[in-house]
Amino acid sequence: MAYDFLLAYRGKLSAGAIRPEPPEDGERKLELIVLFTGVANTLKALDTAMCMAEGLNARVRLVVPQTVPYPLPLASPPVLLEFTEDCFRKIAEVQSVETAVEIFLCRDSYTLWQEVLLPHSTVIVGGSKRWWPTKEQRLARRLQKMGHEAIFATAAIPEGKFLHA
């Protein structure tokens, strides 16, 4: 079976102060998964994730989907991976913790979530709330329906302002 996604990058976002790894005790650690939904939205989601991770002794994983249209080969995304990495550098500048990050090249992000997320995962989606559901709100609702524990983190900075500042 041919998969419609490809793991393009796996690494760790590190910033100034890195939280020391808690001692391993053999227990399976809870993983909080943050879905990349733009820089400002993701920052808010990461804030929420960090806050929760400290209280739960959990680890944070940032999953980034990069959609590749069908005319292009899956391994040749229209947006350069360097650009995506640049976005992460911006995130790293304002984060004070270490986060595992995975960039996936995919045809459709929803298919990616179905394949990548383990059942009953705790997923954090950053976005802004409006009276008419935003794309991120709809994503959170859809993940909830898929059986995941979806948490919607409201972004303080409107999406777009961060990149152009």
Add this chain to the structure above:
Amino acid sequence: MSAGRVLIVDDDPQIRRVLKIALAGEGYETGEARSGEEAEERLREMRYDLMLLDMNMPGMGGLATCKSVRESSDIGIIMLTVRDREEDKVAALDAGADDFITKPFSTPELLARIRAALRRAPMAPDSGVQQCALGDAHIDFQERKVTVHGKEIRLTPKEFDLLRYLVLHPNRAIPHRELLRAVWGPDYGEEVEYLRVFIKQLRRKIEAKPDDPAYILTEPWVGYRLRLPESL
């Protein structure tokens, strides 16, 4: 055994020192804070039975601190002040203080008022339920230890505080807001999703069937309820 935990909140280090010595002599455990803001921090970190609160402090004053603490805690509060006017006493009591004592005061009088306040104070967690059994899970609040089938389970401080609050208020539907304020502090109240995740983790660690919990129950649209076994 400690006679109780008292938090001394005063910007004057001399007064803090004198009070600390007097209280330690009577078997009280003490904590210190130099301001209202610091007092709130201390209360978040540890459970106290009583707070001795100076009325005149820089920054967040005694009255504001008293009001803020009272919103989320039923700790006993005795206000200390140099003022002796009727309106000051009224303001302090209206802000949520249980008693009022004017400086300079004698140590025996202060200790008597502390004893009286502690008698009136609701049952503190550390002086009340020490141990609790929820099915196969055994919780020791003094040692902060949880064992399931004899095997020790690690709970994070937040998870433990959450469980302790639930055990102290058994068989009662505790609203989300109350739980959040009691465990996370007065700045919280809307973060229902935090509770969802923490409760889920607690169930995974304590309940035999986390998907069909027997003890930590969800009260839809309200909050959570801890169902204690009949034998307890």
